[in-house]
Amino acid sequence: MKAKKNIIKPTIEKAKTKVEQLNKTIKPKVKDVKKATKVKTQSIKTDTVKPIINKMKVDFEKSKHIIKEENQKITNKIVNTKNILISKIDQPKPFKTTAIIGCQWGDEGKGKITDYYSQNSDVIVRWSGGDNAGHTIVFDHQKYKLSIIPSGIFNKDSYCVIANGCVVNPEKLVSEIEYLKAAGFSCQNLRISDRAHIILSYHLAFDEYEEKIKGDKAIGTTKKGIGSCYADKVNRIGIRMGDLLDKDRLLELITDNLLIKNKILKNVYGYEKEFNAQTIYNRLLELLPYFKDLIIDTGQFLNEQLVRNKKILFEGAQGTLLDLDHGTYPFVTSSNPSASSIAIGSGISLKAINEIIGVTKAYSTRVGAGAFPSEVFGKLADYIRMTGNEYGTVSKRPRRIGWFDAVIAKYSAQINGFTSLAIMLLDVLTGIETLSICTHYTLNGEIIRYIPSQINNFNKCQPHFITMPGWNEDITNITSYDELPENAKNYLKKISELVGVPIRIFSVGPDRKQTIFIKE
Ligand code: GDP
Ligand code: IMO
Ligand code: MG
Helix, strand or coil: CHHHHHHHHHHHHHHHHHHHHHHHHHHHHHHHHHHHHHHHHCCCCCCCHHHHHHHHHHHHHHHHHHHHHHHHHHHHHHHHHHHHHHHHHHCCCCCEEEEEEECCCCCCCHHHHHHHHHCCCCEEEECCECCCCCEEEEECCEEEEECCCCHHHHCCCCEEEECCCEEECHHHHHHHHHHHHHCCCCCCCEEEECCCEECCHHHHHHHHHHHHHHHHHCCCCCCCCHHHHHHHHHCCCCCEHHHHHCHHHHHHHHHHHHHHHHHHHHHCCCCCCCCCHHHHHHHHHHHHHHCHHHEECHHHHHHHHHHCCCEEEEECCCCHHHCCCCCCCCCCCCCCCCCCHHHHHHCCCHHHCCEEEEEEECCEEECCCCCCCCEECHHHHHHHHHHCCCECCCCCCECEEECEEHHHHHHHHHHHCCCEEEEECHHHHCCCCEEEEEEEEEECCEEECCCCCCHHHHHHCEEEEEEEECCCCCCCCCCCHHHCCHHHHHHHHHHHHHHCCCEEEEECCCEHHHEEECCC
């Protein structure tokens, strides 16, 4: 507003001066006209005076017209200046934001793509999930595994943010900070939301016992207490990072929680020991110095970065099919890994996200239970599992293997609004004679191209495949799309065509360098 006044005020002042100047030139003329009229009324009606009076009248009319025109010009100028100001001050510049989203059931290679993009980003943000994630990053012959700290931490010039939508286990956070420090990354550029919820030891106990009680109906969680922590958040009894800074309140919150939780654990789940509020509290105070200074209002911080037009990268965890609302419920996680949750999970506006990259494997994997229509078994599954090293980053659980499922990828694209795709682990398919892609399902004899909401129906879906010839050439050292064997190019083209989204990146190995950008 101040800037607006500074520009409009001088313009108006200028206009006033101009009007005053014009008035000065006209007033004497008006006087002359009046004088002449006086002369006229004194009946000096000569032929010489008449033309003078007429000319003066014409001049007077002309001057009035000039003033009117000048006024119009000045008004236009003010309106234009106002418009320019509005577009400069009120209209946001196009944001430089990119989101990395898992297209399948997690482990698509999001960590690798986040690391690749973070080399050219100012801020990297995790906005959902917790240490159930396992992101692998490989560069300079070193492999790093991260669960809660964003994969952008290796760019020392950027900020890394664990935003409000995340759930954070302080034990894990401290061990990861220490792991990174030992590897030469200080974590001074890390910021943690004061609104992020804290995973405590009793959340882990609930996760473990709830899974146990479900028997063969268990979800196959990572047992990191994710669901129980988010449940407390929704139930409005959660404890947040900001609460660590108010010691009296912290002890009170833990004590209140344990009054109920100890009873449930003992009487419902048969848990033998009791959690002690003072012990949990003391441990939190021991851990706090490692990250106390990093706790801030990250929503405010991110909005300031947006206003400064900084490049912000949002690193997804899990995958769209594990989304609490849009995934294969109940075999999902307890958060929303899809792009729509970025705004709520980080405190920025929906309008602030422009690029949305869907990260998908060139085939499919899944850990944990739940329907998986394109799943394959036997020798082929073993070959892909071995070649792609398909074992959980953290849990080491063998991942289930399947063909690329275009129904799932298209569904994912629809939910997230992908602007491009990154196809990962293409090298793993080398040497397979015939490749299959699932194009649609049949459910009770009817063709369907969507994910049924009821898990029993999804379980009944029969996959239908097209086949394509594979390739044998080693692609792990190529550096451009043109170097791909023709069959690999055709495979990528078919995926893009079926999903309806352009492919901008493909990956031919775990290393940062084995990432290939397809130029438009
Ligand atoms: P995220 O959870 O989505 O970050 O993925 P994970 O790190 O859990 O799993 C992906 C695995 O694939 C990791 O072991 C990566 O090192 C590896 N990886 C990523 N891209 C490629 C690739 O193009 N080729 C091969 N062979 N491995 C890759
Ligand atoms: P990243 O970020 C793969 C799965 C679990 C389980 C279900 C619920 O590495 O892709 P939870 O512990 O979240 O309550 O478990 O979700 N799951 C993942 N699978 N990658 C992940 O993360 C996952 N995070 C959770 O295996 O089936
Ligand atoms: Mg993973």
